[in-house]
Amino acid sequence: MREDKTNAMRILDAHGVAYTCRFYDDNLALSGVEVARTLGQDPDRVFKTLVTVGKSGEHYVFVIPVVFELDLKKAASAVGEKSVAMVKSKELLPLTGYVHGGCSPIGMKKRFVTVIDETATLFDSIMCSGGRIGCQLELSVDDLRRAADARIADVTV
Numbered sequence: 001m002r003e004d005k006t007n008a009m010r011i012l013d014a015h016g017v018a019y020t021c022r023f024y025d026d027n028l029a030l031s032g033v034e035v036a037r038t039l040g041q042d043p044d045r046v047f048k049t050l051v052t053v054g055k056s057g058e059h060y061v062f063v064i065p066v067v068f069e070l071d072l073k074k075a076a077s078a079v080g081e082k083s084v085a086m087v088k089s090k091e092l093l094p095l096t097g098y099v100h101g102g103c104s105p106i107g108m109k110k111r112f113v114t115v116i117d118e119t120a121t122l123f124d125s126i127m128c129s130g131g132r133i134g135c136q137l138e139l140s141v142d143d144l145r146r147a148a149d150a151r152i153a154d155v156t157v
Contacts, residue, residue: 006104006107006130006131006132006135007097007104007106007107007131008104008106008107008129008130008131008137009021009130009131009137010107011106011107011147012106012137012139012143012147015146015147017139017143017146017147018139018140018143019137019138019139019143020137020138020139021130021135021136021137021138022039022041022127022135022136022137022138023134023135023136024038024039024134024136025038025134026132026133026134026135029101031066032046032048032066032067033046033066033067035066035136036066036127039127039136041127043065043066043067044065044067044119044122044123045065045123045125045126045127046065046066046126046127046128046136047063047064047065047066047116047117047120047126047127047128048063048064048065048066048128048129049061049062049063049098049103049104049105049128049129050062050063050064050070050086051086051087051092051095051096051103051112052070052072052075052084052085052086052087053084053085053087054076054079054081054082054083054084055076055081055082055083055084056081058079058081058112058113059087059095059112060075060079060081060084060112060113060114060115061105061108061112061113061114061115061148061150062075062114062115062116062117062155063105063114063115063116063117063120063128063144063148063150064116064117064119064155064156065117065119065120065156068117068119068156068157069156069157070086070155070156070157071155071156071157072084072085074153074154074155074156075115075155078115078151078153078154078155079113079115095108095109095110096108096109096110097109098129098131098132099132099133101129101133102129102130102131102132102133102134102135103129103131104128104129104130104131104137105128105129105144105148105150106128106131106137106144106147106148107131111149114148114149114150114151115150115151115152115153115155116141116144116145116148116150116151116152116153117152117153117154117155117156118152118153118154118155119156120141120144120152121141121152123141124140124141125138125139125140125141126138126139126141126144128144
């Protein structure tokens with residue numbers, strides 16, 4: 001497995017943020033829950049990054065536990081939109097610079113309004129994608145919130 005720095009790691013390093021990289025076999029097509037189990041982590045602490053588009057055409061990022069689903073109504077309300085919908089997988093790379101399964105809330109091509117589900121506050125640290133498949137970053141919720149310029153809200157089912 002490659003251990004070279006991703007854009008997310010470079011940003012965290014530049015801001016002096018403490019994090020731990022956890023690597024897994026990037027040749028496996030794993031769900032978020034399977035990634036958590038592979039890394040020996042509680043799936044409630046492992047978060048996925050979802051990118052949406054609002055009725056206005058603006059894009060939004062939601063960071064939620066892999067064991068939950070995004071509640072589109074709560075998500076829309078959290079960002080002041082009438083509605084939001086998931087972006088298509090093929091739109092992810094040109095929009096964010098990241099691929100499906102390796103999308104980090106840190107270091108996207110452009111800054112989007114980002115919301116972390118409130119369940120993150122139940123933990124001292126959580127895990128999210130490190131910016132490529134096979135790499136998870138463990139860091140404090142406050143550090144993730146600052147690095148992604150995110151707010152906290154209830155956005156899951």
